[in-house]
Amino acid sequence: MDTQLSFRRLEVFRLVVDERSVTRAAEVLMVAQPAVSAQLRALESWVGARLFVRRGNRLVLTEAGERTNEWAKNVLASAAQVRRDVGDLASGDTGRVLVASSMAIGTYLLAPILAKVSKQRPKADVTVSISRPEEVVRGVETGEFDFAVLNWDERELSESTQSEILQTVKLSVFATERLVPKGTTLTVAEALALPLVGAPREVVYQRNLVAQLRADGHDEPRFVIRLGHSEAMVRAAIEHDWAVIAPRYAVGAEGPLRPVDIPDFTLEERIVLVYRRDKHFSPLQEAALDAIRSGLDSVCAATDLVSDEGYQE
Structure with missing residues (x-):
């Protein structure tokens, strides 16, 4: 058996780690499953230890596999850096x-x-x-x-x-004047009762928003619709006289959506x-x-x- 180490072998191993499945890794690579299995066996032979154990339908790294995974990430990252730096x-x-x-x-x-x-x-x-x-x-x-x-x-x-x-950026409630007339001041509870456009639950922005609201003692508001892009959220709020909680950069300095005056509304977003x-x-x-x-x-x-x-x- 060929036990020589190669970057390709490490890339296949890392993909199996991420996908937790030889079958899914083979689908991503568009190769037959035995080809992926052969790469894993060769790497295990080179390392001298088993890298995975099966738990149900998932592959889980052994202790040797964990250490090999960290080493493989560093090797591939260094190789990628060299290619770019040349x-x-x-x-x-x-x-x-x-x-x-x-x-x-x-x-x-x-x-x-x-x-x-x-x-x-x-x-x-x-x-x-x-x-x-x-x-x-x-x-x-x-x-x-x-x-x-x-x-x-x-x-x-x-x-x-x-x-x-x-940067740490403010999040504000934005609405059309037809929904919230100019000069109106709302409580946080009143603002959260507006027809709000949200993002899907799994989106980081949405998770951050809900976590901050709950930390301040507020329940998650009912969102009239959830959209997967901030531009779509803004357009929906404008066209249907809904409201959106967003940073100013996503809404724009000028336009139909205006920030609503809400004392003690302190949500924010960190850019890292x-x-x-x-x-x-x-x-x-x-x-x-x-x-x-x-x-x-x-x-x-x-x-x-x-x-x-x-x-x-």
Whole structure:
């Protein structure tokens, strides 16, 4: 049996870990299941220990498998970094930066900021990938992305990654004047009784929102509809005279939706940077990070987005 180690073998192993199934990993790779099983057996032979045990319909890592998994993530992340760094020049005018983000932040905040970076450095390869937060974090862990900027939900990071809070942003209730006339002041209970547009329950924004409301002693409001994109939520609120709880950047400074005056309404969203602890940032990547930090500061200050209390880790 061929017991030589290869990056491909480690990639197949990591995919099986993520999918918890040889069958699903084979479907993702579009290969026959025996081909995936053969890669796992070869890796187990090289390591000298079993990597998985079966529990019901799932594959679970053994202790040896856990240690191999951490090592494989580091090896693949380092290999991905080397491939990217080869073409980078000290000036930062060329090279690549791969940024991952959650949907609203990537769409409304990162896209215009990094578009300016790309315009200033036309030879650079700047990419923003928008996905679900768990996929974003996993991509940073494996080195697929250089770093990520996303809204946070208290998830526990692996030891290989760390986070930095970039901004703490206010969440407000926005409504049309037909629903809430100009000059009206509502209590929190009255505001939560409005016909609210929400996001799906599993979305990080929605989980953060509900968790903060419950922490303040409020029940989860009844949402008239749940939509999977902030733009769709805003459009629905405008067209049907509903309300939405959102950050200003997702609603816009001008338009039919206006913030409702609600004393003691203190919901917020934290925007964080996530990256590997061993990450070496190229000049271009450093320039992109600097642009994001200053761009978020400028946008948030211009639209009164920053929470008055801020946030302390």
